[in-house]
Amino acid sequence: MSPTERTRTLRRRMVVEARRATIEHGLHGFTIEQLCETVGVSRRTFFNHFASKDDAVLGIEQGAMSELLAAYADGSLxxxxxDPLGSIVALAIEQMHVVGLDxxxxxxxRRVFDxxxxMVAKFLAAADVQLAAVGQAVRERFGWIDPDDRRxxxxxxxxxxLLKVTAGTYFDDAFDESTGPSFDALxxxxxxxxxxxxxxxxxxxTA
Structure with a gap:
């Protein structure tokens, strides 16, 4: 396993355990120290990946999206x-490969939100921030710098x-992952x- 793969695996363990602890004890029913002990990492390692316990539960890793968007904007990703829409779809697919899809x-x-x-409001707020960042990266990539340019x-x-509709289909309980298309294909x-x-x-x- 490469260092990058080990980092992704560790990050995923922290996210999953944070979500399980939230479901079992509530967001305020466990500490970062307890989470670190469960995963087997130090506080320093935790904060290298996440700014807060909330971010760990939501899977918001520090700097990860910024790096992807910078690479997207300069054309290296x-x-x-x-075209603009196709490029964002390609970006989303790259992000899914980095973050993982399960x-x-x-x-x-869903159980965390229940x-x-x-946490739903925090998730939506984080999504709005990410959407604005994607829009800015599109501006940089295509040179649409005029403040009145809404493209x-x-x-x-x-x-x-597109992502909302795709996720709604792919994560539906009735969707059969063994016979249905992959998320990328969908x-x-x-x-x-x-x-x-x-x-x-x-x-x-028929189109």
Whole structure:
């Protein structure tokens, strides 16, 4: 296992254990020290990855998104010949590969929200911050620097809608992961359908 893979595995253990502890004891029913003891890491290691216990529960790793967005903006992460919406979809796929995608873990998140409803608002606030950061990265990548140019925001919001629809399908309890498409394939197909919907006259129902 490479150092990068070990780091990702450790980060994932901290997130999963933070979520399990929240479900069992509530967000205020355990300390960072107890979480570190369970995972077998120091406080210093914990804070190298997460700014707070809340961030660990939500899986918000310090600096991880900033690095991805910087690489996206300068063209070193996804090909520069992609159009704006396609480039964000490619970015989302890269992010999923870095963070990892686990339907069982998503079920943990739902249980966290049931146990701590206030975490939903924190999750939505974090999503808004991330969406704004994606929009800024799109501006930098495509040179849309005019403050009145709303294309970057529109593209970022459209991509967020694609991800929401894709996640809604992929994480649905009725979805069969063994026979259904991968998240990447589902997201890519939803992008295709969105493009078809935008360009169709409304008469062709087979696009």
């Amino acid at each position: 996804v090909p520069m010949d992609l 339907r069982a873990d998503e079920a943990l998140v 146990a701590e409803p206030l 970057a925001q529109l593209v970022a919001e459209a991509a967020a809608g 997201l890519t197909d939803n992008l295709r359908q969105l493009r078809a919907a935008i360009t169709t006259t409304g008469q062709d129902h």
